[in-house]
Amino acid sequence: MTGSEVSGDTREAIVRATYRALCANGYADTTISAIAAEFEKSKSLLYYHYDGKDDLLEEFLRFVLDQLESELAATDATDAEAQLWNVIDQLLPPEPDAEAMRLRRALVEARANAPHSATYHDRFEESDEVIVDRLAAAVDRGVETGAFRAVDPEPTAEFVCSTAYGAIERAVTLEDQRPIHEARTGLERYVDGCLRAEE
Amino acid sequence: MTGSEVSGDTREAIVRATYRALCANGYADTTISAIAAEFEKSKSLLYYHYDGKDDLLEEFLRFVLDQLESELAATDATDAEAQLWNVIDQLLPPEPDAEAMRLRRALVEARANAPHSATYHDRFEESDEVIVDRLAAAVDRGVETGAFRAVDPEPTAEFVCSTAYGAIERAVTLEDQRPIHEARTGLERYVDGCLRAEE
Known part of the structure; x- marks a missing residue:
């Protein structure tokens, strides 16, 4: 049984419950009952459609990835450098709030388990590809328009x-937010010194 | 009871057993009995001196950190750029073997648990400080000798x-080793474009 037979509304409610449980408890302590406690609809729906914690977290990761993709697709940029920063801002918000930090923490914890789960591995591989593709597209645009030097977009994006x-x-x-x-x-210095075309 | 009363030899044997158990099983599946199975001396020594998995892993992290510090201190570099690459090579070996990758995986998994363990938090905070200090010292040397531009060493190291x-x-x-x-x-491009003094 997987979440694929669940209606859109129910799926969204389940994803939201998983999100709240992850933010509140962290990855290791997010059990299926912690998710059920955050779920507003009938608990039996949740237990009926999902096999366990990993099944729910997979649904959640798929949702986060879809959202990331549509946010990245929706960003509108006047030039390559702005387009590049739109992606960087999604990954590293200039002023992340507590919830943004908690979500990232849960994702880091889930990702650390990727070597033990083929599903997590595939989801994170896919999200890396989406991010690298969007970064590479911005770099490529800059190279094409002459705003950037003739760098190789893919390794730069990586x-x-x-x-x-x-x-x-x-x-x-x-x-500690300092590393962000x-x-x-x-990265500003890198764009300045290694990417932007010399005057 | 902590490992502090353990003799040097026993401590080293325990750290080696923990290392082998981590490489073989990953962080999540390294139990105290998995470590005991790798331990060449009397198992009772291990159970007597350590409270559990976290206690053993703390000992292991301390050992890895001490080793990192002495390796970084022992590296001899003719100039700032070589000194910087000595540190980068320790973190990101150009051709990491399977064991180097397994050790790093265990450390990534342990680190993901740092928000839930004050001890892990402190150990990883300390290791970040050691690494950033060594990187900053190399950058500072380059700025002092005129090999590097007048950048701020600490943020560059971060x-x-x-x-x-x-x-x-x-x-x-x-x-997948490609990100390394x-x-x-x-980083070579960054040193080239953002650090090395312009001719």
């Missing part, structure tokens, strides 16, 4: 993606 | 540290 992930991992595990701010400053 | 951590996290969770290679290439 580098920016790793920097953002490392800053998030360090920030959420040590509960420092990574943004470092 | 940026490099986050890039390395993100590459490790992505590589170990997806079991891409991060090294990106």
Whole structure:
């Protein structure tokens, strides 16, 4: 049994309950009953449609990924550099609030379990691909328009993606936002010194 | 009861057993009995001196950190740029073998639990400080000798540290070494474009 037979409304309510349970409890302590406690509809719906915690978290990861994709697709940028920063801002918000930090912490915890779960592995691989593709598209646009130097878009995007992930991992595990701010400053310098076309 | 009363030899044997158990089983499945199974001396020594898995893993983290510090202190570099790469090479080996990857995976998994453990939090905070200090010392030397531009060493070191951590996290969770290679290439470009003094 998987969540695929669930109606859109119910799926969204389940995803929201999972999200609240993750924010409140962290990944390790989010049990199916913790999710049920946050679920506003009949608990039996949840137990009927999902096999357990991993099944619910997979649904949640798919939802987060879909949302990330549509947010990235919706961002409108006048130029390549703004387009690049739109993606960076999604990953590393300049002023992340407590909820944004809790969500990222739950994702870092879930991701640490990816080597033990083929499903998590595939979801995170997919989300890395989406992020790297969007970053590479911005870099490619800059190279095409002459705003950026003739760099290779894909490795550049991989580098920016790793920097953002490392800053998030360090920030959420040590509960200290400084790595996020420092990574943004470092990325500004990188765009300045390594990407923007010389005058 | 803590490991502090244990003799040096026994402590080293315990750390090695913990290391082998972590490499073989990953963080989540490393139980005290998995560590005992790898321990060559009397199991009772281990159960007598350590309270449980967390206590043993703390000992292991302390050992890894001490080793990292002495390896970083022992590296001898002719100039600031070589000194910087000595630290980067420790974090992101150019050709990590399977064991180096398994160790990093266990550390990523342990670190994801830092928000739930004051001890882990303190150990990882300390290791980040050691790494950032060593990176900052290399940058500072480059600024002093005129090899590097007049950048601020600390934020530059934070940026490099986050890039390395993100590459490790992505590589170990997806079991794919490409982020490590891409991060090294990106860091070479960063040193080139943002750090090295203009001719």
